[in-house]
Amino acid sequence: MKLITNYYLALFVCFFNLIAFSNNASGINFNSNMTMQRVRIDFESPNGYVRPLLLGFTTDNSATDGVDYGYDGANFDQFPDDMFWLIENQNYVIQGVGAFDNSKQYPLALFLENSGTINITLNSLENFDTTIDVFLFDSILGTYTAISDSEFSIDMEAGEYLNRFYIAFSNPNNISTDTDDNAVLSIDDHELKAMSIDYYSASKEINISLSNTSSRISEVNLFHVNGQKIYGHIPNPNVRKIQIPMHQASSRYIIVEVLATYGTQRKLIAVY
Numbered sequence: 351m352k353l354i355t356n357y358y359l360a361l362f363v364c365f366f367n368l369i370a371f372s373n374n375a376s377g378i379n380f381n382s383n384m385t386m387q388r389v390r391i392d393f394e395s396p397n398g399y400v401r402p403l404l405l406g407f408t409t410d411n412s413a414t415d416g417v418d419y420g421y422d423g424a425n426f427d428q429f430p431d432d433m434f435w436l437i438e439n440q441n442y443v444i445q446g447v448g449a450f451d452n453s454k455q456y457p458l459a460l461f462l463e464n465s466g467t468i469n470i471t472l473n474s475l476e477n478f479d480t481t482i483d484v485f486l487f488d489s490i491l492g493t494y495t496a497i498s499d500s501e502f503s504i505d506m507e508a509g510e511y512l513n514r515f516y517i518a519f520s521n522p523n524n525i526s527t528d529t530d531d532n533a534v535l536s537i538d539d540h541e542l543k544a545m546s547i548d549y550y551s552a553s554k555e556i557n558i559s560l561s562n563t564s565s566r567i568s569e570v571n572l573f574h575v576n577g578q579k580i581y582g583h584i585p586n587p588n589v590r591k592i593q594i595p596m597h598q599a600s601s602r603y604i605i606v607e608v609l610a611t612y613g614t615q616r617k618l619i620a621v622y
Contacts, residue, residue: 384408384412385477386407386409386446386476386477387406387409387475387477388476388477389404389407389472389475389484389517390403390404390405390472390476391404391405391470391471391473391497391517392469392472392473393432393433393468394468394469394471395429395430395432395462395466395468396431396467396506397430397431399429401432401434401443402473403435403444403445404423404443404444405435405445405456406444406446406447407447407450408446408448408449409450413446413447413448415456417440418446421444421445421446422435422444423442423443423444423445424440424441425443428461430464431462431463431464431466431468432460432461433458433459433460433461434458434459435456435458435459436458441459450478450482450519451519452482452519452520453519453520454518455487455518455519456516456517457512457513457516458515458517460506460510460511460512460514461510461511462506462509462510462511464508465506465507465602466506467503467506468503469501469503470497470501470502470515471502472484472498483496483498483519483520483521484498484517484519485497485498485520485521486502486515486516487516487517487518488514489513489514489515490514490573490616491605491617492614493616494518494521494523496521504618505603505618505620506603507575507601511575511577514576514577544560544561544565545561545610545615546559547608547617547619549620549621554596554621555593555594556594556596556604556619557593558570558592558594558606558608559591559592560591560610561590564611565610565611565612567585567590567609567610568584568585568611569582569584569585569608569609570582570584570585570594570606571606572604572606572607573605574604574605575601575605575618580604581594596621601621602622603618603621604619605617605619606619
């Protein structure tokens, strides 16, 4: 069951009222003609609690990416498993910034006392003339998940994650100069499909194989989900299959990173 505290809903209502009208009496000069474009994000913790987060774009650039009095809402309480906007190394539930720029990314801080599945979803968009794309960028896996289409869901271990997740509005991995909608897959796409990364529970091994003879594996690394590197290996250039024993693995989830001729591929593996 998803639970949202009335306290944080009240914070959101206060923020909406604050930016809707001028408030010269408080010493803050809000432009009554300014339109606030809002992106509402929901974080669901492993125990089912939901943290609403708000990102507001000021069309007149009256706010910045830094801390802005009257626009940013600081966190006053914290759940055992929680997520916030990270502004100048401090935690905020509301972040006001300048005009919308789809090239920018906004960092999130994740704190987990309990391991389990977290979910991040786009709740709603307000005051945008056209539909925008919203992505959850995982800097460890190097992936962009379109949370405007589906929720981002991942199993995480307890810990603090301050430089891993970001809200983004474009996916550089999808940029293409190919104008033919019916074009075949690029060479990199073919190479990607030729790489397999699997975990075999019977032998407790990670198996990496490359079927394309024109490609080479240059390096293999393993990481904890918090980004800590736990293994590194540079194979012989002729090696096309690699087995990594995981009998002594201290973490349930491992990120496998393979550097190959065509680029880098990462995959989250559940070790059991």
